[in-house]
Amino acid sequence: MIAQKDGNSIPEYDLRLYVAGQTPRSVQAFANLTKICEEYLAGRYRIQIIDLLEHPQLAKGDQILAIPTLVRTLPEPMRKIIGDLSNKDRVLVGLDVRSV
Amino acid sequence: MNVDFTSKLHPERSLLKCPTGIAGFDEITLGGLPQGRPSLICGGPGCGKTLFGIEFLARGATEFGEPGVCISFEETAEDLAQNAISLGFDLKQLEEAKLLVVDYVHIDKSEIAETGEYDLEGLFIRVGSAIDSVGAKRVVLDTPEALFGGLNDTGVLRSELRRLFRWLKEKGVTAIITGERGEGTLTRHGIEEYVSDCVVLLDHRLQNGIVTRRLRVLKYRGSMHGTNEYPFLIGEKGISVLPVTSLGLRHKISDERISTGVPGLDEMLEGQGFYRGSSILMTGTAGTGKTSLAAHVVDAACARGEACLYFSFEESPDQLCRNMRSIGLDIARWVDQGLLTIHATRPSSLGLEMHLVEMHGLLEKHKPQVVVIDPLSSLLTGAENENDVTNMLLRVIDRLKQLGITGFFTALTGGGGVLEGTELNVSSLVDTWLLLRNLESDGERNRVLYVLKSRGMAHSNQLREFLMTKKGVELRDAYLGPAGVLTGSARLAQEAREREEDTRQKREAEDRRLAMNRKLCAAEAQILTLEAEKEAAERELNAAAIESEERQNAVIAQRAEMAHSRKVNLKPKGSQPKASEAGV
Numbered sequence: 114m115i116a117q118k119d120g121n122s123i124p125e126y127d128l129r130l131y132v133a134g135q136t137p138r139s140v141q142a143f144a145n146l147t148k149i150c151e152e153y154l155a156g157r158y159r160i161q162i163i164d165l166l167e168h169p170q171l172a173k174g175d176q177i178l179a180i181p182t183l184v185r186t187l188p189e190p191m192r193k194i195i196g197d198l199s200n201k202d203r204v205l206v207g208l209d210v211r212s213v
Numbered sequence: 214m215n216v217d218f219t220s221k222l223h224p225e226r227s228l229l230k231c232p233t234g235i236a237g238f239d240e241i242t243l244g245g246l247p248q249g250r251p252s253l254i255c256g257g258p259g260c261g262k263t264l265f266g267i268e269f270l271a272r273g274a275t276e277f278g279e280p281g282v283c284i285s286f287e288e289t290a291e292d293l294a295q296n297a298i299s300l301g302f303d304l305k306q307l308e309e310a311k312l313l314v315v316d317y318v319h320i321d322k323s324e325i326a327e328t329g330e331y332d333l334e335g336l337f338i339r340v341g342s343a344i345d346s347v348g349a350k351r352v353v354l355d356t357p358e359a360l361f362g363g364l365n366d367t368g369v370l371r372s373e374l375r376r377l378f379r380w381l382k383e384k385g386v387t388a389i390i391t392g393e394r395g396e397g398t399l400t401r402h403g404i405e406e407y408v409s410d411c412v413v414l415l416d417h418r419l420q421n422g423i424v425t426r427r428l429r430v431l432k433y434r435g436s437m438h439g440t441n442e443y444p445f446l447i448g449e450k451g452i453s454v455l456p457v458t459s460l461g462l463r464h465k466i467s468d469e470r471i472s473t474g475v476p477g478l479d480e481m482l483e484g485q486g487f488y489r490g491s492s493i494l495m496t497g498t499a500g501t502g503k504t505s506l507a508a509h510v511v512d513a514a515c516a517r518g519e520a521c522l523y524f525s526f527e528e529s530p531d532q533l534c535r536n537m538r539s540i541g542l543d544i545a546r547w548v549d550q551g552l553l554t555i556h557a558t559r560p561s562s563l564g565l566e567m568h569l570v571e572m573h574g575l576l577e578k579h580k581p582q583v584v585v586i587d588p589l590s591s592l593l594t595g596a597e598n599e600n601d602v603t604n605m606l607l608r609v610i611d612r613l614k615q616l617g618i619t620g621f622f623t624a625l626t627g628g629g630g631v632l633e634g635t636e637l638n639v640s641s642l643v644d645t646w647l648l649l650r651n652l653e654s655d656g657e658r659n660r661v662l663y664v665l666k667s668r669g670m671a672h673s674n675q676l677r678e679f680l681m682t683k684k685g686v687e688l689r690d691a692y693l694g695p696a697g698v699l700t701g702s703a704r705l706a707q708e709a710r711e712r713e714e715d716t717r718q719k720r721e722a723e724d725r726r727l728a729m730n731r732k733l734c735a736a737e738a739q740i741l742t743l744e745a746e747k748e749a750a751e752r753e754l755n756a757a758a759i760e761s762e763e764r765q766n767a768v769i770a771q772r773a774e775m776a777h778s779r780k781v782n783l784k785p786k787g788s789q790p791k792a793s794e795a796g797v
Binding site for chain 1: 316318319320324325326327328329330331332333334335336338339341342360364
């Protein structure tokens with residue numbers, strides 16, 4: 114359920130990626146996300162992957178409609194990015210990450 | 214309502230329907246929404262789309278044992294529950310009973326960034342899990358078009374919504390999708406293209422400051438349906454689509470006759486009065502006694518122990534009771550006994566539909582056998598056009614007929630207007646039409662009544678004078694004179710003249726009789742005298758005969774004596790002349 118990508122016990126960026134099964138788009142999104150995080154947020158993030166096919170009830174809590182959806186739960190406020198995260202700049206803007 | 218819900222010919226082939234439980238809607242659609250298919254309910258803001266959906270779910274859960282799911286894109290579950298409570302549905306309780314799931318789908322553009330491709334599988338999963346959690350048979354998507362406000366990629370949204378509807382169909386749930394009406398299209402984003410089995414349009418319009426809600430089934434694939442605009446109402450018990458106009462004329466009829474309460478009028482209607490369950494229209498100009506006659510009908514019905522409902526649009530109940538007392542009708546006692554309910558409202562207080570709904574409600578509540586609407590024509594004042602009123606009345610009459618209630622309506626006709634027509638064009642709808650009019654003659658106005666038509670009976674063709682006395686309404690024969698119908702004092706004069714003539718003739722006859730009697734007596738006396746004379750004459754005759762015989766005998770005796778004295782042998786007569794010859 115949760116694929117932890119390292120990080121401290123309380124990472125600065127707490128990210129959840131909602132997917133529905135292993136679709137090419139989900140895989141693509143995860144690859145894109147990891148790449149961006151490693152590039153800009155190395156060591157400061159945690160990614161959880163939530164497969165809604167296995168845990169459909171979790172979709173309600175974070176108001177998930179679109180797949181894939183990336184939810185930034187930390188830092189506040191919560192942000193959502195939907196899509197396969199192929200546009201790096203928009204992901205960075207969406208995550209409110211400034212280039213280091 | 215006696216509407217066939219399924220086709221009798223091919224029940225197995227006809228479209229299965231899912232009853233909504235919404236009053237009236239199932240009649241219009243002959244059974245409800247298409248089962249296992251999505252239907253679109255669209256309309257402007259505040260038209261009642263959401264409520265329609267909620268009621269569909271709530272009634273499904275409570276009345277038809279079908280659990281439901283509500284995916285709300287606009288209101289939170291709490292808001293929905295609160296709104297529904299005011300209409301008599303406890304959503305929280307249904308949720309606890311595992312009969313309902315409400316999922317609020319919220320999407321806020323400010324929190325969402327889009328990058329790259331996506332689909333709405335998340336929504337599918339949510340709907341799917343909600344359906345599975347209660348085994349839902351009914352799903353309401355309350356304005357999924359709200360998604361267009363939250364997501365930029367309309368192309369994806371469209372294809373995903375289309376996929377969602379198809380998916381719902383595959384799941385076999387009966388779904389309602391609500392949509393806000395757009396400019397020139399049924400929904401803002403044209404999703405009606407994807408939901409094409411059944412489209413229902415809700416609407417509310419402001420007319421003369423009164424809001425009227427209307428519902429129309431725009432499309433219903435594979436099924437017959439009522440195509441009119443039906444007024445509907447959101448009341449304490451949810452939506453009522455009203456009035457229910459049956460699609461056919463199939464109401465049961467009665468052969469029973471009921472008295473009108475006025476013996477003279479009964480007489481005009483074959484001596485028996487109206488048919489039970491028929492509709493009676495009574496038209497007349499102002500002050501012709503329409504209300505008084507209506508009160509008689511009510512009085513007679515209550516005296517039979519029947520419940521009556523009196524809709525008064527002009528007089529308050531107290532005023533009505535007082536006025537009727539003046540003609541000797543105590544209808545207040547029926548009110549006290551609970552047989553009569555007088556419902557007085559100003560026609561302008563409510564829209565036509567509200568009146569109608571109120572009527573339906575009261576009919577339901579009081580279950581009357583006789584209903585009076587006095588007067589129909591005042592409903593016109595609140596209405597934009599007459600067609601609406603006619604339509605409404607048609608529905609009222611229809612409803613009453615369905616329920617077998619005798620309806621008595623009064624209508625005011627304008628002084629200068631055509632008497633044998635109503636402004637409301639309801640005359641062809643009613644079974645019996647009584648006409649009251651004023652006749653002006655000899656400086657007075659008098660009321661006359663006649664039966665213009667009465668279906669199914671040989672009614673009188675006579676004009677009758679209509680009198681209001683201390684003992685109620687009376688119908689009198691009207692006199693036909695050379696100058697027309699005689700009423701009022703002219704009739705009284707005529708009656709006096711006839712009475713006079715009558716006595717005169719009687720007196721003359723008596724005189725003649727006496728004269729004849731006298732003559733007869735005289736004749737008899739004469740007969741007696743003559744008989745006495747005859748007797749006397751006979752006696753005399755007899756006496757004369759006896760006398761003459763005696764005289765004869767005496768002569769013979771004398772002669773014999775003489776002969777003896779002369780010592781002459783009496784010879785036979787033949788020899789006597791010889792003897793006399795010899796003697797000569």
